[in-house]
Amino acid sequence: DTGVSQNPRHKITKRGQNVTFRCDPISEHNRLYWYRQTLGQGPEFLTYFQNEAQLEKSRLLSDRFSAERPKGSFSTLEIQRTEQGDSAMYLCASSFGNGGNEQFFGPGTRLTVL
Amino acid sequence: AQTVTQSQPEMSVQEAETVTLSCTYDTSESNYYLFWYKQPPSRQMILVIRQEAYKQQNATENRFSVNFQKAAKSFSLKISDSQLGDTAMYFCAFMKQGNAGNNRKLIWGLGTSLAVNP
Numbered sequence: 001d002t003g004v005s006q007n008p009r010h011k012i013t014k015r016g017q018n019v020t021f022r023c024d025p026i027s028e029h030n031r032l033y034w035y036r037q038t039l040g041q042g043p044e045f046l047t048y049f050q051n052e053a054q055l056e057k058s059r060l061l062s063d064r065f066s067a068e069r070p071k072g073s074f075s076t077l078e079i080q081r082t083e084q085g086d087s088a089m090y091l092c093a094s095s096f097g098n099g100g101n102e103q104f105f106g107p108g109t110r111l112t113v114l
Numbered sequence: 115a116q117t118v119t120q121s122q123p124e125m126s127v128q129e130a131e132t133v134t135l136s137c138t139y140d141t142s143e144s145n146y147y148l149f150w151y152k153q154p155p156s157r158q159m160i161l162v163i164r165q166e167a168y169k170q171q172n173a174t175e176n177r178f179s180v181n182f183q184k185a186a187k188s189f190s191l192k193i194s195d196s197q198l199g200d201t202a203m204y205f206c207a208f209m210k211q212g213n214a215g216n217n218r219k220l221i222w223g224l225g226t227s228l229a230v231n232p
Contacts, residue, residue, distance in 0.1 A: 042222030
């Protein structure tokens with residue numbers, strides 16, 4: 001399968017714990033996005049990478065959130081000291097080029113914070 | 115700031131019939147892209163159709179077509195000959211064009227849950 005993959009698919013954690021999610025984009029895609037989707041809502045933008053550079057971070061992202069994309073390949077999203085309000089589906093998407101090209105989405109990681 | 119509004123939280127249609135999903139948006143940009151994405155139950159988001167704002171011709175993809183009214187800032191999706199597999203959440207999304215290298219983030223509506231009934 002050459003699509004966008006995300007791991008793990010599900011994560012249950014206790015409040016206060018740290019979690020890390022991984023996204024593997026389509027190999028030739030230079031742009032990578034993280035979105036968060038809560039139940040009954042549309043996705044909300046979190047952060048964006050062009051190659052290895054993190055070019056924008058949403059104000060929704062507190063200091064407890066950090067993302068990396070070493071060598072412009074896979075990306076990780078870490079949440080420190082999780083809170084119940086962090087419970088959501090975390091979506092990763094990738095695209096190629098500079099135009100309004102389609103973003104291809106992964107299956108998401110569903111986080112539940114108890 | 116751009117906003118996207120989908121005023122129909124839920125809709126239903128009989129198999130083989132036609133249904134139209136509404137979307138309006140607000141922007142001061144003149145160049146942008148609009149998208150409809152589909153999210154089937156427990157499955158990932160996939161692109162249904164894409165429209166470039168500078169194109170007057172409405173986009174079509176097989177049974178899916180849009181009615182793009184730039185002046186009214188309206189972008190509705192028509193699904194013809196509805197099939198059971200069309201049952202999904204449908205999201206309208208906006209992308210600013212901007213300059214090369216700029217963030218191409220999608221700004222999303224709340225979605226419309228479409229049920230196709232046999």
